[in-house]
Amino acid sequence: MPIVTLITDFGTADGYVGEVKGAILSAAPGATLVDVAHDVTPGDVEAAAWVLSRVWNRYPEGTVHLVVVDLGVGGARRAMLLQSGGRWFVGPDNGVVSRALGEGMPDTAWALDPDRCASDTLSSTFHGRDLFAPAAARVAAGESPAALGDPIEFESISRLELSEPHRSRECVRGQVAHVDRFGNLVTDIPASWVSPTALIELGGTEISGVRLSYTSVDPGQLVAVIGSAGTLEISVREGSASERLSVGRGEPVLVRPERD
Amino acid sequence: MPIVTLITDFGTADGYVGEVKGAILSAAPGATLVDVAHDVTPGDVEAAAWVLSRVWNRYPEGTVHLVVVDLGVGGARRAMLLQSGGRWFVGPDNGVVSRALGEGMPDTAWALDPDRCASDTLSSTFHGRDLFAPAAARVAAGESPAALGDPIEFESISRLELSEPHRSRECVRGQVAHVDRFGNLVTDIPASWVSPTALIELGGTEISGVRLSYTSVDPGQLVAVIGSAGTLEISVREGSASERLSVGRGEPVLVRPERD
Amino acid sequence: MPIVTLITDFGTADGYVGEVKGAILSAAPGATLVDVAHDVTPGDVEAAAWVLSRVWNRYPEGTVHLVVVDLGVGGARRAMLLQSGGRWFVGPDNGVVSRALGEGMPDTAWALDPDRCASDTLSSTFHGRDLFAPAAARVAAGESPAALGDPIEFESISRLELSEPHRSRECVRGQVAHVDRFGNLVTDIPASWVSPTALIELGGTEISGVRLSYTSVDPGQLVAVIGSAGTLEISVREGSASERLSVGRGEPVLVRPERD
Numbered sequence: 025m026p027i028v029t030l031i032t033d034f035g036t037a038d039g040y041v042g043e044v045k046g047a048i049l050s051a052a053p054g055a056t057l058v059d060v061a062h063d064v065t066p067g068d069v070e071a072a073a074w075v076l077s078r079v080w081n082r083y084p085e086g087t088v089h090l091v092v093v094d095l096g097v098g099g100a101r102r103a104m105l106l107q108s109g110g111r112w113f114v115g116p117d118n119g120v121v122s123r124a125l126g127e128g129m130p131d132t133a134w135a136l137d138p139d140r141c142a143s144d145t146l147s148s149t150f151h152g153r154d155l156f157a158p159a160a161a162r163v164a165a166g167e168s169p170a171a172l173g174d175p176i177e178f179e180s181i182s183r184l185e186l187s188e189p190h191r192s193r194e195c196v197r198g199q200v201a202h203v204d205r206f207g208n209l210v211t212d213i214p215a216s217w218v219s220p221t222a223l224i225e226l227g228g229t230e231i232s233g234v235r236l237s238y239t240s241v242d243p244g245q246l247v248a249v250i251g252s253a254g255t256l257e258i259s260v261r262e263g264s265a266s267e268r269l270s271v272g273r274g275e276p277v278l279v280r281p282e283r284d
Numbered sequence: 285m286p287i288v289t290l291i292t293d294f295g296t297a298d299g300y301v302g303e304v305k306g307a308i309l310s311a312a313p314g315a316t317l318v319d320v321a322h323d324v325t326p327g328d329v330e331a332a333a334w335v336l337s338r339v340w341n342r343y344p345e346g347t348v349h350l351v352v353v354d355l356g357v358g359g360a361r362r363a364m365l366l367q368s369g370g371r372w373f374v375g376p377d378n379g380v381v382s383r384a385l386g387e388g389m390p391d392t393a394w395a396l397d398p399d400r401c402a403s404d405t406l407s408s409t410f411h412g413r414d415l416f417a418p419a420a421a422r423v424a425a426g427e428s429p430a431a432l433g434d435p436i437e438f439e440s441i442s443r444l445e446l447s448e449p450h451r452s453r454e455c456v457r458g459q460v461a462h463v464d465r466f467g468n469l470v471t472d473i474p475a476s477w478v479s480p481t482a483l484i485e486l487g488g489t490e491i492s493g494v495r496l497s498y499t500s501v502d503p504g505q506l507v508a509v510i511g512s513a514g515t516l517e518i519s520v521r522e523g524s525a526s527e528r529l530s531v532g533r534g535e536p537v538l539v540r541p542e543r544d
Numbered sequence: 545m546p547i548v549t550l551i552t553d554f555g556t557a558d559g560y561v562g563e564v565k566g567a568i569l570s571a572a573p574g575a576t577l578v579d580v581a582h583d584v585t586p587g588d589v590e591a592a593a594w595v596l597s598r599v600w601n602r603y604p605e606g607t608v609h610l611v612v613v614d615l616g617v618g619g620a621r622r623a624m625l626l627q628s629g630g631r632w633f634v635g636p637d638n639g640v641v642s643r644a645l646g647e648g649m650p651d652t653a654w655a656l657d658p659d660r661c662a663s664d665t666l667s668s669t670f671h672g673r674d675l676f677a678p679a680a681a682r683v684a685a686g687e688s689p690a691a692l693g694d695p696i697e698f699e700s701i702s703r704l705e706l707s708e709p710h711r712s713r714e715c716v717r718g719q720v721a722h723v724d725r726f727g728n729l730v731t732d733i734p735a736s737w738v739s740p741t742a743l744i745e746l747g748g749t750e751i752s753g754v755r756l757s758y759t760s761v762d763p764g765q766l767v768a769v770i771g772s773a774g775t776l777e778i779s780v781r782e783g784s785a786s787e788r789l790s791v792g793r794g795e796p797v798l799v800r801p802e803r804d
Contacts, residue, residue, distance in 0.1 A: 027569060029562060035323065035465035036296070036556070037331070039338035042289060042320030043512075046342030049287060049318070053344060058569070059319065059579065060562030063555065066466050067522055071557070078559035082566030082673075084573060095522055098497020098509075148497040150512030153342075205555035206586050237618020237668040249618075252563075252670030262587055262615055295583065295725035296556070297591070299598035302549060302580030303772075306602030309547060309578070313604060319579065326726050327782055355782055358757020358769075408757040410772030413602075 025054035026086040026164045031075050032152065033064040033093045043153045044092070047143065051161035058083075067095045069120050070184060070273070074202045076113070077123035078253065085110030090160040091120050092152035103136035103155055104181070105169055114160040116151070119184035133181060134173040141172040187274075189213045196279040198256070200226070203272055207264020211277045213256040221282035224248050226258060227269035238262075285314035286346040286424045291335050292412065293324040293353045303413045304352070307403065311421035318343075327355045329380050330444060330533070334462045336373070337383035338513065345370030350412075350420040351380050358408035363396035363415055364441070365429055374420040376411070379444035393441060394433040401432040447534075449473045456539040458516070460486070463532055467524025471537045473516040481542035484508050486518060487529035498522075545574035546606040546684045551595050552672065553584040553613045563673045564612070567663065571681035578603075587615045589640050590704060590793070594722045596633070597643035598773065605630030610672075610680040611640050618668035623656035623675055624701070625689055634680040636671070639704035653701060654693040661692040707794075709733045716799040720746070721775070723792055727784025731797045733776040741802035744768050746778060747789035758782075 028048055034040040041062055048055055060079055064072050072093040080089065094101075094116045102117040108130040113121055117135075138146050141159040159172050169175075189198030189212045198213035209226070218224075224231040234248045234256070241247040243262040246269075251257030256279065258265045266272060288308055294300040301322055308315055320339055324332050332353040340349065354361075354376045362377040368390040373381055377395075398406050401422065402415040419432050429435075449458030449472045458473035469486070484491040494508045494516070501507040503522040506529075511517030516539065518525045526532060548568055554560040561582055568575055580599055584592050592613040600609065614621075614636045622637040628650040633641055637655075658666050661679040679692050709718030709732045718733035729746070738744075744751040754768045754776070761767040763782040766789075771777030776799065778785045786792060 029566075031559075031562070033465075036319070036321050037323040037325070038462075038464045039291075039321060039335035040464070042291070042318070042335065042339040043342050045318050045320070046289075046339055049316075050342065050344055056569075057318065058562070058565050058577065059556070060565070061556050061559060063557040065557070075559035075562065079562040079566055082563050082570065084570055096499055099499030147510075147512040149509060149517070153512065202558075204558045204560070205553075239616055239619030249669060250667075252667040252673065257669070293725075296579070296581050297583040297585070298722075298724045299551075299581060299595035300724070302551070302578070302595065302599040303602050305578050305580070306549075306599055309576075310602065310604055317578065356759055359759030407770075407772040409769060409777070413772065 025052060025056065026088060027056045027058055027083055028088045028090055028160050028164050029058040029060045029079065029083060030062070031060045031064065031072055031089065031091045032062050033066045033068065033072070034062050036062050040150070040152065044157045047153050047157035048161045051158050052165045055161060055164045064093055067093065069093050069095070069118055071202070073120045073123045073184060076120060080111055080124045081109060083111060088112040088114060088160045088164045090156055091115035092156055093120060094118065094151060097151050098148035103138070103151060103159070105134040105136055105159060105163065105173060106130040107132040112163050114156050114163065117182045119182045121181065122184040122186060129178040132169065133176050133178055134169045135176045136173040187212070189217070191217055194280065198277045198279070200271060200273050200275040200277060201255070203266045207260065207266040208251065209258040209265045209271065209275070210251055210253055211256045211258070213277060213279060215250040215254050215256065218256050218279055219281060223280045223282065224256070224258065225278040226275055227271040229269055231258065285312060285316065286348060287316045287318055287343055288348045288350055288420050288424050289318045289320045289339065289343060290322070291320045291324065291332055291349065291351040292322050293326045293328065293332070294322050296322050300410070300412065304417045307413050307417035308421045311418050312425045315421060315424045324353055327353065329353050329355070329378055331462070333380045333383045333444060336380060340371055340384045341369060343371060348372040348374060348420045348424045350416055351375035352412035352416055353380060354378065354411060357411050363398070363411060363419070365394040365396055365419060365423065365433060366390040367392045372423050374416050374423065377442045379442045381441065382444040382446060389438040392429065393436050393438055394429045395436045396433040447472070449477070451477055454540065458537045458539070460531065460533050460535040460537060461515070463526045467520065467526040468511065469518040469525045469531065469535070470511055470513055471516045471518070473537060473539060475510040475514050475516065478516050478539055479541060483540045483542065484516070484518065485538040486535055487531040489529055491518065545572060545576065546608060547576045547578055547603055548608045548610055548680050548684050549578045549580045549599065549603060550582070551580045551584065551592055551609065551611040552582050553586045553588065553592070554582050556582050560670070560672065564677045567673050567677035568681045571678050572685045575681060575684045584613055587613065589613050589615070589638055591722070593640045593643045593704060596640060600631055600644045601629060603631060608632040608634060608680045608684045610676055611635035612672035612676055613640060614638065614671060617671050623658070623671065623679070625654040625656055625679060625683065625693060626650040627652040632683050634676050634683065637702045639702045641701065642704040642706060649698040652689065653696050653698055654689045655696045656693040707732070709737070711737055714800065718776070718797045720791060720793050720795040720797060723786045727780065727786040728771065729778040729785045729791065729795070730771055730773055731776045731778070733797060733799060735770040735774050735776065738776050738799055739801060743800045743802065744776070744778065745798040746795055747791040749789055751778065
């Protein structure tokens with residue numbers, strides 16, 4: 025039985041995560057549940073999109089990624105089932121797949137039909153339990169998407185308006201795409217665009233050179249590295265770059281080649 | 285092998301959750317562990333009772349719900365094993381089953397006997413690990429309750445003194461039963477007692493009408509909906525009703541029919 | 545397939561825990577993952593060492609404990625694989641095994657060789673995903689340590705400089721070894737060194753006698769008990785001893801026999 029991973033903003037004090045899991049295990053008794061993240065900031069679709077993009081391909085083919093950060097629950101937003109690279113996504117059509125798909129398109133995409141896949145009583149406030157969990161369970165159990173909904177046009181899938189990094193002959197312009205628990209500022213600037221001797225500007229500060237690891241500088245020092253997302257990352261060794269520089273997600277980052 | 289769910293106030297920084305899980309997996313190697321909630325406010329039995337009531341029936345029959353929010357550990361409170369509707373409860377006899385049972389009685393109830401089911405060294409501070417986990421594992425593994433303890437009178441089971449909602453010809457009076465992570469004020473007033481055109485008073489504010497979903501109002505607006513517990517719920521779309529109204533659990537809620 | 549437990553400081557908002565789990569489940573599809581603790585204070589190796597020591601032997605033989613609190617990632621610290629009492633440890637060689645091993649030595653110890661066990665692209669910032677997770681998965685899958693690295697001298701294993709409790713004819717001197725979520729002050733003083741009538745001094749306060757359980761005193765009162773680690777513990781019933789006394793880890797604790 026395939027894996028079902030869970031990404032939510034439900035926290036771990038209420039019973040919501042437990043209700044979702046119960047719904048899945050009732051419909052797909054042998055499913056392997058994997059908690060990825062439940063402490064996404066409430067309603068922060070962009071953060072959930074970041075998390076999803078990081079885990080998407082790290083799981084075996086057949087894995088179902090269930091993502092419920094769903095400000096539009098009960099409203100007009102569609103419920104969606106996507107397949108890409110052999111993995112599945114189940115969740116609201118609110119742009120949360122934007123980073124996982126990137127510029128690409130999924131292999132298949134379906135609008136989940138509540139009449140076909142929701143539990144008997146579909147609440148208006150908790151589709152994670154009543155719609156997405158049963159759908160994810162049935163996909164994990166091997167049911168055909170056609171039993172759960174209807175195909176949709178790939179172009180109709182919601183996308184977040186994410187800034188793209190740009191490069192010219194003189195410089196690279198990007199931004200902070202995610203701030204993690206440690207206060208690391210993870211940018212959207214690909215490693216291949218940055219030379220080891222680059223000058224990096226953000227938050228009114230200049231950092232000279234990209235180092236091999238956090239440990240290349242002393243504790244408490246700012247450092248630029250290539251992070252585990254394969255992009256430029258600004259950190260403070262054993263500290264928080266976000267706090268040090270008072271910057272967060274969306275902060276512009278400018279990278280210039282070595283000063284002459 | 286059945287599912288064992290875990291509801292605790294242990295948090296996820298210490299090793300306590302890990303010790304409980306180790307004890308279960310050692311005694312019932314094939315058990316499926318499901319984390320429901322570990323961030324219940326320390327000692328908040330009422331919150332744990334709420335969580336338990338939400339998940340109880342959502343799991344397959346045979347599931348064992350292990351709940352350890354246990355201010356009375358080491359004292360005179362009993363250790364308890366209940367069966368109701370095919371699911372099991374293991375935990376302290378401190379009222380935490382009150383909402384799951386409601387007005388009803390369990391099908392069977394047992395006082396766990398430490399001599400029969402505790403590990404070799406029963407600490408006075410951590411029955412979650414030393415008594416409840418081994419008991420839950422043995423129940424999950426199919427052992428008879430009689431091997432673990434003795435039957436108790438249903439009437440002797442501890443119950444929380446929970447306020448009950450009331451209705452008269454003029455109005456409905458209930459209260460906030462739970463405040464969730466999002467600041468939603470979940471009341472104990474059943475959906476069937478509330479008309480779509482009702483006037484709702486709480487925290488010095490009046491809300492007119494029950495809407496279909498959070499998205500029926502603009503972001504930042506107060507809204508009354510029927511929540512996923514099947515009761516009246518007061519929310520702020522994309523915000524916290526608890527913060528907006530400065531009210532918490534226990535806050536009285538008055539519902540009157542439509543104004544003439 | 546054996547159990548792989550996870551102890552990290554990754555938190556549960558980012559995708560890091562999910563990436564580690566994906567790497568394990570990709571390499572060892574049937575592994576049973578167990579979340580022990582992901583909210584260790586960032587970089588707090590001593591807290592992680594405490595957690596690991598509590599869970600080490602509570603899991604069945606063959607269990608792999610994966611611990612990633614890794615300030616030295618990308619630097620010179622070794623990656624390590626240990627075996628002790630039939631359980632495995634995988635993680636950085638930064639002293640995190642100090643409390644689990646105590647004064648003892650492991651049965652076998654290996655330096656993980658990135659060339660043999662890391663994933664194709666070894667980042668410099670996330671060995672949890674790229675090195676430790678694949679190694680843990682392969683150990684869980686039954687591979688020989690020799691396929692993953694080379695034996696190391698036991699004496700070369702990093703150890704934290706942990707204070708040891710001492711006793712003389714007049715008194716016992718120890719310290720607070722861990723402060724848990726509840727504010728309990730768990731000391732390193734073994735139960736067998738403390739008489740029920742002892743006088744305990746810490747944080748400018750004196751506590752008279754060791755009680756049987758938290759419930760031996762009224763709510764809000766300070767109490768000394770033998771905690772679930774088998775050591776002296778200072779608590780406030782239904783409160784936080786750490787807050788009450790304004791003391792934390794490392795605080796000296798003095799125990800004297802009964803006053804005449």
